[in-house]
Amino acid sequence: MIARLLLLASLLVHSVQAESLSPLGERPDWTVLAPFQETITRAEFVRLLDRVYAPRDAATGLIDVNEERASIVQRLGEPERFTLRFAKDAASAKSPPRYWRAGQPLAGLRVAIDPGHLGGEWAKMEERWFRIGAGVPVAEGDLTLRVAEALAPQLTALGAEVLWVRRAPGPTTPKRVADFFQIARAFLAAQGVANPRETYRSMEEPGRGATVQSQAELLFYRQAEIRHRAHLVNDELKPDLVLCLHFNADAWGDPQRPAFVPKNHFHVLVNGCYSPTELRLDDNRFELLQRLLGGVTDEEHRISTTVATHMARALALPPYIYTRDIAVRVNASPYVWARNLLANRLYRCPVVFLEPYVMNSQELWERVQAGDYEGVRTVAGSARKSLVREYAVAVAEGLTAAMRHR
Numbered sequence: 001m002i003a004r005l006l007l008l009a010s011l012l013v014h015s016v017q018a019e020s021l022s023p024l025g026e027r028p029d030w031t032v033l034a035p036f037q038e039t040i041t042r043a044e045f046v047r048l049l050d051r052v053y054a055p056r057d058a059a060t061g062l063i064d065v066n067e068e069r070a071s072i073v074q075r076l077g078e079p080e081r082f083t084l085r086f087a088k089d090a091a092s093a094k095s096p097p098r099y100w101r102a103g104q105p106l107a108g109l110r111v112a113i114d115p116g117h118l119g120g121e122w123a124k125m126e127e128r129w130f131r132i133g134a135g136v137p138v139a140e141g142d143l144t145l146r147v148a149e150a151l152a153p154q155l156t157a158l159g160a161e162v163l164w165v166r167r168a169p170g171p172t173t174p175k176r177v178a179d180f181f182q183i184a185r186a187f188l189a190a191q192g193v194a195n196p197r198e199t200y201r202s203m204e205e206p207g208r209g210a211t212v213q214s215q216a217e218l219l220f221y222r223q224a225e226i227r228h229r230a231h232l233v234n235d236e237l238k239p240d241l242v243l244c245l246h247f248n249a250d251a252w253g254d255p256q257r258p259a260f261v262p263k264n265h266f267h268v269l270v271n272g273c274y275s276p277t278e279l280r281l282d283d284n285r286f287e288l289l290q291r292l293l294g295g296v297t298d299e300e301h302r303i304s305t306t307v308a309t310h311m312a313r314a315l316a317l318p319p320y321i322y323t324r325d326i327a328v329r330v331n332a333s334p335y336v337w338a339r340n341l342l343a344n345r346l347y348r349c350p351v352v353f354l355e356p357y358v359m360n361s362q363e364l365w366e367r368v369q370a371g372d373y374e375g376v377r378t379v380a381g382s383a384r385k386s387l388v389r390e391y392a393v394a395v396a397e398g399l400t401a402a403m404r405h406r
C-alpha cells in the first residue's frame with residue numbers, strides 16, 4: 001500500500017528543506033554522472049523528462065535544456081551546475097554504465113523479489129495491519145512475503161535466478177527505531193515543536209504523530225529501511241529486474257474496527273512524475289538523472305505494461321485511477337502509472353512495482369480468512385485460486401509474457 005500518506009511524512013520533508021535533501025538523503029556526488037556524457041540525444045532526454053520524470057514543466061529552472069547540453073542545478077540556491085553533453089545522434093551515443101542487462105530472456109534473468117513492508121511484529125507500527133474480532137489479521141508485509149514464497153519456485157522453474165531483498169518478517173536494515181530518536185528530535189524542533197513528548201502509549205493516542213518516538217519510527221521503517229534495500233539491490237544483488245510486491249488499501253481508520261470499502265482494483269507503478277517540490281531536493285534531482293541516464297525507463301515501462309496487462313486479466317480487476325497529480329500515465333495502458341516512490345527512485349534497474357487488490361475490501365478480507373489452498377474454491381462469491389497463489393501465478397505468467405515479446 002502506498003496510497004495513504006501521513007501528514008507527518010510531508011512535514012518531515014519540509015523540515016529539511018533548508019538542507020534541500022529528503023529525510024536521511026545523502027548529499028549527491030555529481031562526479032558520479034561523468035560517465036553518462038554523450039550517452040543520450042537531446043530528443044530522447046526531453047522526451048523522458050517531459051513525459052515521464054518531470055511532466056507539467058516541473059523541472060523548469062532546475063534542469064535547463066539547451067541545443068547541445070542540459071544544465072542542472074547541483075545544490076539549490078548555489079550557482080554551480082552540472083553540464084550534461086548530449087550525443088549528436090542515436091548512432092553515436094555512447095553506452096551508459098549499468099549493472100543490469102537488457103534484452104535478457106526469463107531463463108537466466110536475475111530477478112530480485114522485494115516483498116513490500118516489514119510484517120511480523122512490525123506490522124502494527126507500520127500501520128499495515130488490521131483485524132476483525134478473532135479473525136485472521138490482515139498484514140501487508142506478511143501477505144507480500146507469502147506471495148514471494150509462492151512466486152520464487154515458479155520463477156526458478158522457468159530458469160530465472162531468484163534473489164531476495166527480504167526473506168523473513170522484519171527489517172533488512174540493522175538499524176532500529178532507537179537509532180533515530182536524535183534525528184527525530186531535530187526534525188520536531190525544526191517544525192517548531194518545542195519539548196515534544198518522547199513516547200506514546202497507544203496508536204489511538206491524540207498527538208501521537210508529534211512524539212519523538214512516532215517520528216523516529218517513520219524514519220526507521222519508511223526511510224532507513226527502503227534506503228537499506230536500495231543498497232542491497234544496487235551494491236550487492238545487482239539484478240536485471242526487481243519485483244516490488246504490495247497490496248493496495250484505502251484508509252481504514254481503527255485497525256480493530258476497520259472500515260470496508262466496496263471497490264477492489266489494481267495498478268502498476270513505474271518511477272516518474274516528480275513534483276516541483278521534489279525536484280528542488282538535490283538528492284531527488286540527482287537520483288532522477290541516474291535513472292533517466294541509466295537507460296532504465298523504456299525497459300521498465302515495457303515489462304511493467306506487459307505484466308500489468310496479464311495480471312489485470314488474471315485477477316479480473318479494474319484499473320485504479322489517480323485523481324491527484326502525484327501520478328501520470330506513461331502509455332496507453334490504464335494500469336501503468338508513473339509515481340516518485342523512494343524504492344523505485346533509488347533502485348537503479350528496471351522495477352515492476354505491483355499494487356493489486358484493496359486489502360480492506362470485503363472480498364479481500366474473506367479471501368485472507370480462507371487462507372491458502374490448492375485448486376479453486378468459491379470464496380466471496382466467486383471460484384478462485386487462493387489469494388496468494390492467484391497473485392504469484394499471475395506475476396509469473398506476466399513476466400513470462402514480458403520476456404518473450406521483446
Ligand SMILES: [Zn+2]
Nearest residue numbers: 001002116246
Ligand atoms: Zn505497500
